[in-house]
Amino acid sequence: MTACAASERGGSGGESGGNFVFGAAGAPKNFDPIWNDDGESFRPARQMFDTLITYKQGTTELEPGLATSWQSSPDGKTWTFTLREGVTFHDGTPFDAAAVCFNFDRWYTMQGAAAQSQMIYYGDVFEGFAKNEGDASGDPVYKSCTAENPTTAVLQLNKFKGAFPAAFGLTSLSISSPTALQQYDADAVTQSGDSFTYPAYANEHPTGTGPFRFESYDKANGTITLARNDDYWGEKAKVDKLIFKVIPDENARKQELAAGTIDGYDYPSPADYGTLKEQGNQILIRDPFSILYVGINTKNNPALKDVRVRQAIAYAIDRESLVRTKMPEGSAVAQEFVPPTVAGYAQDVTQYPYDPEKAKQLLAEAGAQNLTLNFYYPTEVTRPYMPNPADLFSAMSANLQAVGITVNPVARPWNGGYKDDVQKAGKHDLHMLGWTGDYNDAGNFVGTFFGREKAEFGPQDPAMYDALAKADAIPDPAGHAAAYEQVNSDIVGKYLPAVPILTTGPAIVVKDNVQGVVPSPLTDERFYTVSKN
Numbered sequence: 001m002t003a004c005a006a007s008e009r010g011g012s013g014g015e016s017g018g019n020f021v022f023g024a025a026g027a028p029k030n031f032d033p034i035w036n037d038d039g040e041s042f043r044p045a046r047q048m049f050d051t052l053i054t055y056k057q058g059t060t061e062l063e064p065g066l067a068t069s070w071q072s073s074p075d076g077k078t079w080t081f082t083l084r085e086g087v088t089f090h091d092g093t094p095f096d097a098a099a100v101c102f103n104f105d106r107w108y109t110m111q112g113a114a115a116q117s118q119m120i121y122y123g124d125v126f127e128g129f130a131k132n133e134g135d136a137s138g139d140p141v142y143k144s145c146t147a148e149n150p151t152t153a154v155l156q157l158n159k160f161k162g163a164f165p166a167a168f169g170l171t172s173l174s175i176s177s178p179t180a181l182q183q184y185d186a187d188a189v190t191q192s193g194d195s196f197t198y199p200a201y202a203n204e205h206p207t208g209t210g211p212f213r214f215e216s217y218d219k220a221n222g223t224i225t226l227a228r229n230d231d232y233w234g235e236k237a238k239v240d241k242l243i244f245k246v247i248p249d250e251n252a253r254k255q256e257l258a259a260g261t262i263d264g265y266d267y268p269s270p271a272d273y274g275t276l277k278e279q280g281n282q283i284l285i286r287d288p289f290s291i292l293y294v295g296i297n298t299k300n301n302p303a304l305k306d307v308r309v310r311q312a313i314a315y316a317i318d319r320e321s322l323v324r325t326k327m328p329e330g331s332a333v334a335q336e337f338v339p340p341t342v343a344g345y346a347q348d349v350t351q352y353p354y355d356p357e358k359a360k361q362l363l364a365e366a367g368a369q370n371l372t373l374n375f376y377y378p379t380e381v382t383r384p385y386m387p388n389p390a391d392l393f394s395a396m397s398a399n400l401q402a403v404g405i406t407v408n409p410v411a412r413p414w415n416g417g418y419k420d421d422v423q424k425a426g427k428h429d430l431h432m433l434g435w436t437g438d439y440n441d442a443g444n445f446v447g448t449f450f451g452r453e454k455a456e457f458g459p460q461d462p463a464m465y466d467a468l469a470k471a472d473a474i475p476d477p478a479g480h481a482a483a484y485e486q487v488n489s490d491i492v493g494k495y496l497p498a499v500p501i502l503t504t505g506p507a508i509v510v511k512d513n514v515q516g517v518v519p520s521p522l523t524d525e526r527f528y529t530v531s532k533n
Contacts, residue, residue, distance in 0.1 A: 027040065049208030050209045066087065081153045266506070312366070331502055
């Protein structure tokens with residue numbers, strides 16, 4: 001069905017180049033890619049780990065990673081990877097087909113509800129784990145992995161999945177050293193209440209094959225230090241050390257850039273673009289490939305089960321004003337939950353223009369004039385799709401209150417609070433969240449959001465889950481896209497589990513002496529190409 005091969009990625013590199021210090025917008029949860037689903041955790045992981053397939057810098061196009069080529073059977077159930085030779089993990093152990101299969105089998109056979117609950121990407125892509133005896137549920141996507149020889153790994157799937165081959169490039173599916181995974185008890189995730197504790201591998205010994213290796217994480221000072229991997233199989237990093245300094249406040253990041261204590265940072269405020277340029281900095285703007293939405297949890301508040309109430313919320317929010325006053329140039333109102341550049345984008349969907357009177361009418365028809373909602377929003381974070389969460393919340397909260405909805409604001413820290421409350425415990429009625437696409441497929445957006453019941457949105461019509469599964473299972477690209485167009489239209493017009501707010505392309509700012517930062521629409525920047533003069 002699909003085959004790909006390409007030339008080796010490489011280069012001489014390796015010369016000493018000092019340190020590159022980057023201001024990160026938030027702290028990582030940990031460094032084992034499989035437990036993570038947020039950009040601030042993936043940012044350092046992408047420098048330390050490689051995937052079988054990767055994305056060409058600055059694009060969503062696929063190119064070889066640890067696999068030099070890949071091929072699938074006509075039914076999309078068998079994937080054969082030809083692997084690079086001479087690659088070693090940071091602990092000196094060899095990368096080969098056995099290591100690939102060890103990683104896939106590790107994920108598939110993961111034990112314990114706590115560990116499985118943290119494998120967000122794996123669960124979305126592979127739809128489950130190895131079944132216990134007597135389990136009558138459907139088969140997950142993954143079936144087996146065979147190391148035919150050291151350079152050939154063959155994956156068997158139980159069904160076609162539209163996410164592949166692109167999903168093999170997900171940072172969560174990075175390949176770790178089997179030796180290190182076993183030595184540092186990598187699977188020992190525990191849960192106490194709403195909090196999770198991760199093992200030594202995730203916190204202190206992440207071991208990949210990437211251009212940088214882990215050196216230290218000083219949590220007290222919020223500093224992650226990675227050192228150049230001089231044994232890297234590809235182009236060697238140009239700087240000696242890559243340092244991520246965690247600075248949650250955007251204004252503080254701007255001040256540190258001006259002071260020269262950092263060389264760049266992510267998500268500068270759109271209002272500061274002009275000033276930053278005048279100070280001699282470079283503003284590197286990504287192509288739009290993200291969605292901000294307001295999620296609606298149908299579990300806690302019975303009124304939210306009524307689609308008229310959900311429609312009223314959509315009509316109440318002035319999305320045009322948000323884009324115009326709160327977001328960078330190039331942002332646009334989102335009419336659905338995928339960007340326009342993704343195959344499967346529906347050209348004709350139900351529109352929800354700003355209409356407070358329509359919102360009031362729908363609330364009255366539903367008998368929900370005295371509605372009170374717990375609206376959760378995050379603190380201590382800046383995300384690509386919400387550069388200032390508090391500002392966006394304030395504007396939307398005012399919109400809702402203007403149509404008679406009482407808003408109870410609930411501010412929670414991003415890690416260790418907000419994401420667990422919303423995505424695991426489902427404590428909210430409304431919440432702000434979003435997504436930067438990992439690869440160019442509609443399923444990566446709507447399938448990830450709405451492909452199964454989640455605490456974020458509460459129970460939904462099973463027909464929505466079935467329609468998404470059927471669209472994803474169509475191997476023919478044209479049929480695949482057409483099916484997603486229909487389901488995308490239905491999600492917005494018929495089900496409305498959330499309100500699409502906007503799509504945007506955030507920027508990176510770096511000093512004028514920095515070269516080689518390639519902005520990615522996937523926020524998938526790899527810093528081995530960075531140098532300073």
